[in-house]
Amino acid sequence: MLPGISPHPPRGPVLPPTPESWLPHEHNLYRPRHSARQRTALVCAIVFFLAPALSFVVGVRAQPFENRELHEFPSLADGWGFFTGFAGWATDHLPLREAGVSAADAVSTGLFGDPPGTQSGARSGTVGVEPDGQTEQPDTPYDLYPEVIPGDDGWLFYGEDVIAKCFPVMNVDRIVAALNDLRRAVEASGRQFVLVIAPDKTTMRPQHLPDDYLGKDCATERGREFWRRVPAETGAIDLRPLLPQTGQRLGDEMYDTGDSHWTFGGGFAMTHAVAEQISPGSTETWEIEKTGRRGWPADLHRMLGQDEQRDLQEYALAPDGGQDTTRYLASDFRTPLRTQQFGDPVPGVHQGTVGVVADSFTQFASPFLVATNRDLVITHSDTIAQGTPQRIAELLGDRDVVVFEFVERILSGGGSSLLRDDVIDSVGRALADNPR
Secondary structure (H helix, E strand, O other), rough: OOOOOOOOOOOOOOOOOOHHHOOOOOOOOOOOOHHHHHHHHHHHHHHHHHHHHHHHHHOOOOOOOOOOOOOOOOOOHHOOHHHHHHHHHHOOOOOHHHHHHHHHHHHHHHHHHOOOOOOOOOEEOOOOOOOOOOOOOOOOOOHHHHHHEOOOOEEEOOOOHHHHHHHHOOOOHHHHHHHHHHHHHHOOOOOEEEEEEEHHHHOOHHHHHHOOOOOHHHHHHHHHHHHHHHHHOOOOOOOOOOOHHHHHHOOOOOOOOOOOEOOOOHHHHHHHHHHHHHOOOOOOOEEEEEEEEEEEEEEEHHOOOOOEEEEEEEEEOOOOOOOOOEEEOOOOOOOEEEEEEOOOOOOOOOOEEEEEEEEHHHOOOHHHHHHEEEEEEEEEEHHHHOHHHHHHHHOOOOOOOEEEEEEHHHOOOOHHHHHHHHHHHHHHHHHHHHOO
8 A cells, every 4th residue: 555545545536626715704714805905905916907098088198198109009919918018018008108208207307306207107218329449438328427416496408418528439540630631522513511519508508507417527527628629620500608708699598407408599699600611790780689488308208208398588580680581490300391482682681592411400500590581401411411512512512502500419429410521522522623
């Protein structure tokens, strides 16, 4: 007989064990199938997963607010990925989620002193710039650098202002050489070349930065070398002295607390400096005055998952001192913006053809560029960098003047595609085939 085996088998059929929840309530081993806690958890789970669907039925639509797209509903074709992806979709589409995240962020920042965006899912790090070994890199990995730097009195700063300088992909020698090659490529075709740099907010408002922050030393050192060398060695327009002068003249801030860009006042300062370089003295008849206000999404708040609007001062610019010719045209310049003025020549308006290769800072200059140039094309720098010589010729081949606007952070780190040799060669070929 084997150990543990009874010599007397049971009589009758062997019944399966009875679940504890099926026993009589008074039985010592009775356990309810769903306790009060279990039922509460079950109800919460049902609400969590069904609330997005029910809210969709009644017309509530979740909106992205964390600088990323919402998770899409997973496909059954994904297999097990359907179940792993379902939670992300359900979380993103919870009703009133944005209000809840904002409330949590307010508590985290106000009560515990955490940096803004701790609860909002703000991303840390940079946009994928890889060093090329030409400059010495700091020991700290750049993915530890914050995307938004909180300053004093509610001021926010774009972390990329610091990251680009601490982790450059070109040294300053190469940046200077590339800009001068670009100048030669334009001027060899008989055109006038203008280079203007939009200073970073960290450069123009350092008094609102925290006393200490990650990357302060390397960013300060790189910025100092950049501004000492690049305007002097490339002929670039240095707007740093002009911006505070324009602010005093207009009685307006050139930068504000919640965005990485300058204001329309900064855009006017750029337009004025470019016009004086193209045609010295052409701005003597200009008259500018304040008009209304314009809302604009605040990009740094958006990075923190907050829906804040800038309240920007608008201006009316009369190049001849009389008629206002500003036009506030919404464009990111990915599709080139083309404008023309017809009729007799107007004092203060450049009569030639001008092409501006720009980034987002020129959005705040475009109302004044449109007002002061008879024939204008503004195109995004990425459109030029990704274009064939034929496409570049279509955009710039009939221009007498070509203006390149760079924001400091992308130029000081060498991250602009326009600094690449192949892009400069394409620009040169396109313009050489269409000389002026």
